Amino acid sequence: MGFLNKDLLSKIFPNHVNLFEQANNNVIFQNYIKTKSQSCNPLKTKNKSDYFKFINEQIIKNEAIDYLEFGVYEGGTIIDWPKINTNKNSRFFAFDKFPPKYPTPEIDDDRVHFVKGLFQETLHNFLKDFKVNSKLVIFINLNKKFDTLFCLSELDKILNEKCIIMFDQFGNLQHEFIAFHNYVKSFRRDFQFICQAENWRKCTIELLPRKKLHTPSKKLESYDPEIKKLNNNKKKANVVFLLIDDLRLDKFYGKNRSCYTPNIDLLLKKSIFFNSAISSADGTFASMGSIFTSQYPSSTGISWANNHSKARKFFENIRLTGYELHSTFPTGPGYYFFDTISQSFKKENCDIVDWKKGLSNGLDKIIHEHLITKKMTSPWFYYIHLMDLHLQRSVPSKFNSKEYGRTPYERKLSLIDSWLGKFFEIIDLDNTLLIVTSDHGEYTLDDKLRPDFIPILQENSKIKKNKISHSFLNSIINATIPSYLDEWGRPRTIGQVGLKILRTIIAPYRKQKFRQTLDKYQIRGTYKRGKNYLYDEAIRVPLLFTGAGIEHTEIINDLVRHVDIFPTLADLMNIPINKKNIDGRSLVNIIDGKHETEIPAIIESMPLLEEPVGDVIGVRTTNYKYFRSRSNPELDVALFDLKNDPKEINNLASSQSELVREMESILNKNLKSAPVIKEKITDLKKAQALKTLKEMGYD
Structure with missing residues (x-):
């Protein structure tokens, strides 16, 4: 309402407009009825006493209660309740000023206690010594908004789950109802209606358990990374290679995030973390081919449809050095890349899971059972591929709230973090090397965009x-x-x-x-990958090493690349590789604190569904980003100064021609003209894949 002229409004409406307030409150009230009254019983009772009898007999079952009443008035209710609930262990407390305005009710029952005075003055001290012994039952008959809100706010510290709150004037939308609404929003409580009478004038509510956010793994908290290097150990360490599809760097680490990730935050403190890792491509199969071959997509020709077998060499090299291979990764039409690399795994060690299955609907159990029940012979290498961040995946109801992030993407990352806590409880990091990374990032919507x-x-x-x-x-x-x-x-x-x-x-x-x-950066949240641009949201990814062989912790700012992962693993795992035929280099020297000259990252867009290569190619250094059309160096040219313009808003290509030529020279030295396509999927598989990939948002 900030755009309205407040002076003009005050002239049109010089006094409080009750009708507007009631109308607004009624919208909230009707929404609660729709969402919170599935199990609510509408009662047709003759009087208040019958209403209370129903609650005691059908809901409380005459169990022992701790009953607190606010607004005793002439005492009819506090006289009734000890007669209705006959459990000898029940206690009844009544709060009011009593004399001289109203007499103190005369009740011959030692279970009943009176707290005399304004409850704004007496309740705080009463609660200091009060201990809940039985089920809490609160009765509010105040019919004043601020009195009700004070009462509920003060009581919150003892309002446990399954507590029952009865309102006598709930239907008055400007007082007891709106006070209760403000309370549940302020204290983040959830509830359900149990019963109501007289068209919601009387209402009984049950508070639900407070939402308990997951906590960091105790085992990860106790893990001490100060251990011997793997290279100095005779025993080979096990390896977990965890790839989280679609995970962009700024949602994993940094200030630009609202997700709830206590395990990731703790993991960062116990790891070697590269915060400037650059994916070779903004699509899954091209980038994963780059990880597993240590070659750029322009060299391998690996795409969603082509040259999948080249990626098997990574796993074959690991297997030949004595490692037992295990995996859990997705399958389905369009995922034939995984079907191909699965041929390097024994069938009993390879979980090929429908790509639509995620951590909230069974994948978590599959991974847990794989680690617990399968006979994994050390040393083993376990590759896990998670798809839970994909835009088409819905947020599980448990995580679909602001506590877990502003956006669906961040809430799904909170889900992954919750699973990580359980994962770390069964992983022995003293004898296991863990690598966490992503294939590419993602353009994600701001929480205000529909x-x-x-x-x-x-x-x-x-x-x-x-x-x-x-x-x-x-x-x-x-x-x-x-x-x-x-x-x-x-x-x-x-x-x-x-x-x-x-x-x-x-x-x-x-x-x-x-x-x-919207500004240009916000509009980019609506972009798709595989188009005529390569912004950091889609190609800057996390890269993390922890566990066996990692002897210290550090956040490293050096620019590194997808093609560097395989050589690094080879060094850490003592795997011999032919370094002449790769584009990457080992990062072990950087991990050990030695200076290495920066090597620019070659980047490209993922191929369109019918094409072997992507439309856009470019170069990413620490200071600059350059990309252009693959087929025409004069088309879609972009140059960004990343130090002064990290959001890549101002295109400098037209004003920095010399720098464009320099970046173009780097690109031409590293780019193959056209990859050799030695294998393709069949036309039938291609048709099936097209359907699946379109469902996932690719075009």
Whole structure:
């Protein structure tokens, strides 16, 4: 409301407008009824005493209670309750001023106690000595907003789970109701309605358990990284290679994050962490091929459809040096890369899991059982690939709240962190080397942006979930147009055609509105990978080493590359490799504190679905980023000063021609003209893959 003229408003409405307040409160009230009253019993009781009898008999079951009443008035309720609840271990406490305004009720029951005076003055001291012995039952008959809010706020320290709160004037939306609403929001409490009477005038609520956020792994907390180097040990260490698909650096580490990650935060303190690791490509298979071959995609030709067998050499080298190979990775149409590399693993040691399965619906158990029940013979190498961050994955309900992050992406990272806590409890880091990285980053939406409003994301937006239930309309919308085919040769429906026309009409308006309301960096949150740009959100990833062979902890700012991971592992694991045929180098010297001259990272976009190579290529150094069209050096040229412009907003290509030529020279020295394509997936597999990849948002 900051844009409204406050002086003008005060002239139009010089006094408080109760109607507006009630209308606003009613919106909140109706939403609670929709979401919190699934198990609520509407009661038709003749009087208040019958209402309380129902609660005692059906809900409390006459168990012992600690009953606290606020607003005793003439004492009818505090007289009734000791008669209704006959459990000898119950206690009853009544708070009010009593005389001279109202007499103290005369009750011959030593279970009943009176606390005389304004409860704003007496409740705090009462709670200092009060200990809850039984189920808490609170009765509020105050009908004043601030009195009710004070009461609930002061009581919060003893309001445990399953506590029952009864309101006598809940239907007054300006007092007891809104006070309760402010309390649950302020103290982050959840609840459910149990019963109500007289059209919500009387209402009984059960508080639910407080949400307990996960804590760091105790085993990780006790882990001491100050151990001997692996190279000095006779016994080979086990290795876990954990790849978290779509994980961008600034959501794993740094200030630009709101996710809840106590295990990741602790892990960073016990690791060698490279905070400037650059992916070779912004797509999964090209970048993973680069990790597993230590060659750039322009050399290997590995893409979603081509040259998958080249990636097997990484695992074959590990196996030949005496390691037992294990893996858990995704499968499905479009994931034939994993099907190919799985041939290097024994079938019983390889969990190939449907790509739609994540840590919240079974993958966590599969990994746990693999580590616990499978007979893993040391030394072993275990490759784990997680897909939980993918944009098309929904957030599990347990993590879908602000405590776990502002955005769905960050909440899913909080889910992964929760799993990591359990993972560290069963991993022996003294004898296991752990590597954590990602294939690429991701362009993620700001928490204020709605996916169904963004033109570039409409194909995968919430619009798809809007179902029309009317059978007649469904029959029209789902009717096909034989002459209008989709990319798989199927007739499109009238609904699909209509939606496409509507999007075409309104897209220019939506794009204009975006440009007017968002800055360039915020708009980038709507971008997709594999296009004519290569921003750091998609190619700057975490790279972390901890456990056996890592003798100290440090955050290292040196620029490193995907192609450096394989040579580094080879050094740490004593695996001989032919260093002449790779583009990467070992990072062990940098880990040991020795200076190494920076080598620029060659970057490229992932290939479009029908192409062997991506459209964009470039160079990333510590200070500069340069990229352009692969086919035309004059097209889509971008140059950014990363030191002074880390968000890559100001394109300097037109004003820094000399620097462009310098970066172009680096690029040409490292880039192969065209990779040799020796193997392709079949046309049938390609058609199946196209469908799956489009479902995932690729085009």
